Amino acid sequence: MDIYDPSSAAYKKARRQYLKTTKSRTKDLDAEWTPFRAAEKRYKARFPPPDLSHVLDLSSATCDAVTLASGQSFYCNGVEIKFLDTNESTSSGVGKAFAVPHVPGLVILPSFVSPQDQRRLVQWALRDHARHPNETNLDAHYILPNEGLWNAHLNSDAPLIRTRAYPEFRCCIHRSLRLRRLRLFRQLSPTALISRLRWANIGWSYHWGSKQYDFTKGKGRVDNEIGAICKRAVSAVNWKEVFGQSDEEGWVDEHWRSWHETYEPDAGIVNYYQIKDTLMAHVDRSEVCATSPLVSISLGNAAIFLIGGLTRDVEPTAILLRSGDVVIMSGPACRRAYHGVPRILEDTLPDHFSLKSDGEGFSSWTSYELYMRTTRININVRQVFPKGFDPGLQVEN
Numbered sequence: 001m002d003i004y005d006p007s008s009a010a011y012k013k014a015r016r017q018y019l020k021t022t023k024s025r026t027k028d029l030d031a032e033w034t035p036f037r038a039a040e041k042r043y044k045a046r047f048p049p050p051d052l053s054h055v056l057d058l059s060s061a062t063c064d065a066v067t068l069a070s071g072q073s074f075y076c077n078g079v080e081i082k083f084l085d086t087n088e089s090t091s092s093g094v095g096k097a098f099a100v101p102h103v104p105g106l107v108i109l110p111s112f113v114s115p116q117d118q119r120r121l122v123q124w125a126l127r128d129h130a131r132h133p134n135e136t137n138l139d140a141h142y143i144l145p146n147e148g149l150w151n152a153h154l155n156s157d158a159p160l161i162r163t164r165a166y167p168e169f170r171c172c173i174h175r176s177l178r179l180r181r182l183r184l185f186r187q188l189s190p191t192a193l194i195s196r197l198r199w200a201n202i203g204w205s206y207h208w209g210s211k212q213y214d215f216t217k218g219k220g221r222v223d224n225e226i227g228a229i230c231k232r233a234v235s236a237v238n239w240k241e242v243f244g245q246s247d248e249e250g251w252v253d254e255h256w257r258s259w260h261e262t263y264e265p266d267a268g269i270v271n272y273y274q275i276k277d278t279l280m281a282h283v284d285r286s287e288v289c290a291t292s293p294l295v296s297i298s299l300g301n302a303a304i305f306l307i308g309g310l311t312r313d314v315e316p317t318a319i320l321l322r323s324g325d326v327v328i329m330s331g332p333a334c335r336r337a338y339h340g341v342p343r344i345l346e347d348t349l350p351d352h353f354s355l356k357s358d359g360e361g362f363s364s365w366t367s368y369e370l371y372m373r374t375t376r377i378n379i380n381v382r383q384v385f386p387k388g389f390d391p392g393l394q395v396e397n
């Protein structure tokens with residue numbers, strides 16, 4: 001990460017840009033920011049590059065070196081975490097899981113997805129999922145090709161993509177150079193558009209305007225492999241250990257046992273982040289199952305994930321998420337906690353994304369690697385309804 005080295009060209013360039021923009025900027029009123037907003041600003045800043053010393057990095061040498069018995073707590077980068085035993089073994093050895101007592105219900109499973117599965121999931125996210133019938137952010141603006149945007153990007157003969165506003169009477173429009181230059185009527189190559197892909201829907205359709213699921217559109221499929229990874233992650237965790245003594249209302253006793261049997265993901269989103277993209281503080285509150293686990297899989301470049309509390313006034317915990325890490329957000333406190341992604345860390349693509357050959361059945365991997373050099377993909381999977389329940393349709397098990 002060159003940007004953190006003051007003698008590097010990247011650092012000097014960021015400093016020049018910073019000095020240029022601050023000249024015209026009025027002084028920011030730090031005092032008016034909530035603690036969450038202040039943290040977002042800090043981690044988002046290009047210059048000075050953020051101080052990562054308080055970011056929980058479970059793959060760092062300090063965290064890794066600690067050998068603890070299950071249930072014991074320790075501090076890593078100033079954040080208290082609790083070591084949990086799992087019934088899993090991963091590519092990097094014994095499957096580890098960590099709870100963050102400060103955010104009850106939050107569990108991190110570092111390197112839970114193997115390098116080979118990470119590559120497979122990247123292929124799935126780009127080639128198989130970001131296409132009809134799954135809605136993407138681009139559908140509202142462009143008439144996307146039937147073969148899917150990614151396949152069109154790889155196909156040198158693919159036609160240009162028209163915006164939805166592109167008029168049928170374009171022959172007349174073309175006479176007017178001024179109108180032709182308007183972005184509204186432009187045609188773009190699939191390659192130009194692929195970097196504008198931001199999300200693709202999974203399962204139940206989500207309406208971004210109303211921030212509600214639109215059940216009238218029917219239930220899209222949740223890919224079997226994605227569903228299986230989420231279920232494996234949820235059942236790897238001893239939930240009783242996660243919630244420990246904080247279960248004053250007996251909530252855990254009532255729920256955690258049943259999660260292993262009733263957890264069934266039915267919705268979600270794939271987020272595609274380019275290096276400068278961020279995700280603002282938000283709460284995912286549209287699911288009927290308000291406490292059921294939300295499973296989040298990170299792929300590609302690393303990111304800083306912030307998670308706070310029920311309001312933006314709670315100081316958030318910063319967590320470094322690397323490719324292969326799985327985060328589970330569960331329970332009433334964690335599922336209603338503000339969270340966001342203020343930073344994707346450039347040049348953090350792991351080596352296993354640079355396949356020397358197209359072995360292991362990874363056809364044309366080079367194009368995936370090229371795209372992933374500046375990308376982080378997050379597969380964010382939720383359970384909207386209790387297992388076996390459909391809106392207006394009671395399914396018999």
Ligand SMILES: O=C(O)CCC(=O)C(=O)O
Pocket residue numbers: 269271279284296305339340341378380
């Ligand atoms: O990218 C992430 O890690 C989090 C994404 C998220 O919070 C969401 O999609 O609601």
Ligand SMILES: [Fe+2]
Pocket residue numbers: 282283284339
């Ligand atoms: Fe979210």
